[in-house]
Amino acid sequence: MFETETFLAASLIPALLVAFSAGILSFLSPCVLPIVPPYLAYMGGVSVTDMEDDKGARNRAVVSALFFVLGLSTVFLILGAGASALGRAFLGYKSYFEIGAGIVVIIFGFHFLGLYRLKFLDREMRVDAGDKGGSAFGAYFLGLAFAFGWTPCLGPILSAILGLATGQADVGKGMVLLGTYAIGLGVPFLLVAAFFPQLKRPMAWMKRNMGVIEKTSGVLLIIVGLAMATGFLAMFAYWMLEAMPFLAVFG
Template structure:
């Protein structure tokens, strides 16, 4: 039998993979991707046209994007700490909570797949940042507001990651897990800001294929939810440890 610490190291790996993938899918969601260029331009105090041909404008957009990502990461890290603390408080009921959370995540996945629609998840939210455009403080504030205001859109995927965070044995691991989710969501913002002219064509393709992206998100949620509800996420962790013994070094 594997030592507990070694198992936890292996169990963390699939959770991190899921968290990073979920962050990218959150970025590609219908209520995030379309607003990225105007938001970056606003936060940098430039226009979308200037971002296309002016390197100085793109540098300002990159700086704003960094503070924006720091803002949304702040909220996600706090949520990760809260989910982990809650999971520890109800540790004796963890198997039941994981099953219930898995069922909820599956329901969200079926919503994305279009089998039925959950009304509040279809609401589109816009966050206003007042007159803070063009400043690092304004970008950070908008990142905070973004993390809260886009909950109806990010909620289904975020709920899966928070459920995984709640299942971690240590609060630090839950925080780290949400940090990886924030990384998956935030890095694309930075890439678009830094390479906007080159990213225009890929983003246009993504917009045209929003339906496929949404269904991919649904499949991910259903798979993760079923794995959580049935305990197969744990089985997968053990399989990883057997297939990749070097993971024991992280124990």
């Protein structure tokens, strides 16, 4: 039998994969993807047309996007630490937390599928950061505001990752998990800023097919919720340790 510490470390690997994928899905959500170009332009102090035609403008947008992602990451790292601390405090009830979190994620999955709508998840709070963009500090502030203001809209996907972080019951691992989610959400911002002319058409296609993307997200949320509630993620981690013993080095 594997040592508990080794298993817990290896069990983080499937959770990290889920977290990174969840970050990408959050980027593709209806309340994020449509506002990406104007946000990037605002943060860089340029126009969307400049981003398309001027490499220097795209470079400024990339720098601003980097600070924006740092702002996002700050909030999500704090959330990860808080969720893990909660899990540690109620370690004896860990299995109940996982089942409850799984059920909530499944409910959110049905919301994405359109079987019913949870009105509070369709709302968002946008924070006015002033009339002037183009500063690193402003971009960082917008990242903080984005993470807080869009939490209701990102809630269905973010809740799944917070549930996983609570199950880790380790502050460091919880922060790594939410940091990975932030990377999945933030890296696409950097890619769009750097390669806006090449990605303009794919982004337009995604906007036109937002309904399909949202339903796909719903299906994935239901799968993750079932895995959390039934303990499948833990079983998958055991299988990974047996099939790939080198993962024990993470312990």
